[in-house]
Amino acid sequence: MVLLRLDSHALSRSRFALSPLAETLGAAIALSRPCTDTWLAPWHARHHAAFRARLDADPFARGMVALISSTKYLPDHVSFPPPGGMRTRLHEELAQMARVPDEAVGASLQLAVEASWERHDLGAWLTGHDWAGRTAELFRHIWDTYLAADWPRRRALLERDVTYRAGLLAAYGWPRAVERMNRHSVWVGADAIRFSNRPGHDRVVGPEGMLFVPCTRAGRGTWLCEAPGLPYALVYPARGTGDLQSxxxxxxxxxxxxxxxxxxxxxxxxxxxxxxxxxxxxxxxxxxxxxxxxxxxxxxxxxxxxxxxxxxxxxxxxxxxxxxxxxxxxxxxxxxxxx
CATH class of the missing domain: 1.10.10.10 (Winged helix-like DNA-binding domain superfamily/Winged helix DNA-binding domain)
Structure with a gap:
């Protein structure tokens, strides 16, 4: 069980944010698999075959997507906290990603392999150099080709989730706003959030507070983003990604x-x-x-x-x-x- 422990000032400075990078990550995972979410079905049907062909043509992209789709530990270079709050832009996040050195990427990928439920051979595809830059290029392609046209619909849904939770926050405080962010998240005691039942060490959220980042149901549930100099960010599934088409x-x-x-x-x-x-x-x-x-x-x-x-x-x-x-x-x- 992993807890986020908040100090006495953290709650007053915590806030919501949006992350196009989180949407892109989720889209990559969703497009790499058969679709099981009716809300995503028309979008998935339009793009699945082309995305699979893109992966088949690029061993690095295929290996990276296969790993992030099958691990309990997301590599650090694909899970940055969004730097711009509700106005975060993808180019800001990709610029952060591209600056990560190969040594750090390799170490993080190895942790992801160890936490995966599938076998992965990093040596078969992790070749050359500038791995973070190549990942950023892959994510830019995914966004431009498969997500940009769908972003207004997704953004509207994400903003609705923030509106809903901001109302709970104003009326009842953070415990109610955090309630049901995922099936595991719950307020514990007076100063902690449990966001995972998996083994792991607790984190302490300092006076800068933390970010709560809704994401459409595109592949993963909840994950924690952390990076030096930035507040923790908890990515969670937005409400309302039901079968709107039906x-x-x-x-x-x-x-x-x-x-x-x-x-x-x-x-x-x-x-x-x-x-x-x-x-x-x-x-x-x-x-x-x-x-x-x-x-x-x-x-x-x-x-x-x-x-x-x-x-x-x-x-x-x-x-x-x-x-x-x-x-x-x-x-x-x-x-x-x-x-």
């Missing part, structure tokens, strides 16, 4: 679409977690005006409500909207009833 599938959803329309059905289902109109527009690939019109009708019907948070208006389903969208209602005591 909003119109199934008898219940088809009936709901006939009742209130396909656009309003998609919005009602997308509000599984609260979102702004801009986030909904990006996620559903609709114009802001179209989303605004649908939201106005849903508000008049008392199926959604909007609550102002700073300059943002965040929408969520009402109890009636929850019943209509899911058939479930929350009962006193925290249980649910299905209708």
């Amino acid at each position: 909003a119109g599938a199934g008898p219940r959803n088809q009936a709901l679409a006939r009742l209130i329309g396909t656009g309003r059905t998609a919005i009602l289902r997308a509000l599984e977690s609260p979102a702004t109109s801009s986030e909904l527009a990006a996620e559903l690939d609709l114009s802001l005006g179209t989303v605004g019109g649908h939201l106005a009708v849903l508000r008049e019907a008392e199926l959604v409500v909007g609550e102002r948070t700073g300059r943002r208006v965040v929408y969520r389903r009402t109890e009636a909207g929850e019943v209509l969208a899911t058939g479930r209602t929350t009962m006193a005591g925290g249980g649910t009833a299905t209708r």
